[in-house]
Amino acid sequence: MDKDLKNLTPERLQRLVEMFGQKAFQAGYLFTFIHQKGAADLDQITPLPKDFRHALRARGYVISTLTLRQQYADPDGTRKFAFDLPGGSRIETVCLRDGDRNTVCLSTQAGCRMGCVFCATGQLPFDRNLTAAEIVDQVYQVRSHCGAVHNVVYMGMGEPLDNLDAVMRSAALLNDENGANIGIRHITLSTCGLPAAIGTLAACDLRPRLAVSLHAPDDATRRKLMPVARKYPIDSIIAALRDYQRQTARRITVEYCLARAINDSDTHANRLVARLKGLKVNVNLIELNPFTGCPYEASPPKRIKAFAEVLKNAGLETAIRYRRGRRIQAACGQLGATQIKHP
Numbered sequence: 001m002d003k004d005l006k007n008l009t010p011e012r013l014q015r016l017v018e019m020f021g022q023k024a025f026q027a028g029y030l031f032t033f034i035h036q037k038g039a040a041d042l043d044q045i046t047p048l049p050k051d052f053r054h055a056l057r058a059r060g061y062v063i064s065t066l067t068l069r070q071q072y073a074d075p076d077g078t079r080k081f082a083f084d085l086p087g088g089s090r091i092e093t094v095c096l097r098d099g100d101r102n103t104v105c106l107s108t109q110a111g112c113r114m115g116c117v118f119c120a121t122g123q124l125p126f127d128r129n130l131t132a133a134e135i136v137d138q139v140y141q142v143r144s145h146c147g148a149v150h151n152v153v154y155m156g157m158g159e160p161l162d163n164l165d166a167v168m169r170s171a172a173l174l175n176d177e178n179g180a181n182i183g184i185r186h187i188t189l190s191t192c193g194l195p196a197a198i199g200t201l202a203a204c205d206l207r208p209r210l211a212v213s214l215h216a217p218d219d220a221t222r223r224k225l226m227p228v229a230r231k232y233p234i235d236s237i238i239a240a241l242r243d244y245q246r247q248t249a250r251r252i253t254v255e256y257c258l259a260r261a262i263n264d265s266d267t268h269a270n271r272l273v274a275r276l277k278g279l280k281v282n283v284n285l286i287e288l289n290p291f292t293g294c295p296y297e298a299s300p301p302k303r304i305k306a307f308a309e310v311l312k313n314a315g316l317e318t319a320i321r322y323r324r325g326r327r328i329q330a331a332c333g334q335l336g337a338t339q340i341k342h343p
């Protein structure tokens with residue numbers, strides 16, 4: 001059995017306490033103290049009998065915690081947290097403040113296998129998947145510095161659907177009313193478009209909101225931005241989204257990052273409208289955030305507005321997401337930028 005108590009669902013904690021000859025309700029103390037009160041050590045869970053705590057420790061059970069290495073604050077209110085993982089990798093987590101509400105952008109992998117060229121994380125070597133405990137602990141650590149967390153977006157380092165089991169378990173832990181109690185509609189998974197995993201997600205009982213990074217309306221343009229487009233043609237992604245919507249009736253967010261003279265013309269916008277026909281979507285247009293070594297530039301603001309107009313005139317719900325946290329390299333596509341080794 002997994003020895004990290006932070007990884008365990010309430011059901012598995014219950015089996016564990018029974019295995020130790022304890023009453024089932026002790027599992028409730030374990031879960032609440034770890035996920036609601038942020039306990040980082042068994043000794044902080046004082047309602048548990050001392051003998052039981054000692055027995056757990058003697059058998060190697062722990063409550064893992066990420067090591068906070070550095071914090072950054074942008075004058076626009078965005079904060080970034082860098083954590084060291086056992087084994088030496090570093091991940092980053094962002095807290096975006098809107099009025100009195102906090103949205104946390106989570107990392108799911110150390111590095112990323114997808115290699116999107118407009119994304120700093122994609123230039124890092126892939127190290128490993130994060131565990132569910134390492135994913136939820138980002139929320140708990142941000143909560144201890146910034147206050148209550150209202151929304152969670154899996155849009156940080158890594159492709160969430162490439163680590164689906166741990167991601168879905170972490171979403172269930174965050175959603176639990178005895179834990180952080182974050183509503184499932186306040187949790188969003190963002191994917192670069194892995195059709196089979198989108199199908200798996202559609203069949204799950206507990207289903208966060210889905211965001212898909214298209215970034216282009218055709219395969220040739222998409223391949224310039226996302227190597228994964230060579231494996232999954234856009235038709236297969238759109239088909240997976242149609243199936244997803246047929247099964248779930250859920251609205252989907254389409255993310256589209258605009259790169260100057262690459263994917264930002266009116267022709268691209270019109271093709272995107274045609275691609276999305278019949279899907280219930282809202283489109284987020286994102287300003288590209290260049291980093292050292294990024295081959296593309298951001299589209300000029302006027303071009304982004306013109307692109308948005310084409311979509312709006314065609315009846316698509318469209319929003320332009322302006323840069324947040326850019327000065328601390330916490331904006332979309334910038335996470336991990338300081339770790340890139342330049343020749």
Ligand code: SF4
Nearest residue numbers: 112114116119122158
């Ligand atoms: S955009 Fe997302 S999927 Fe693409 S390389 Fe970056 S982290 Fe990975």
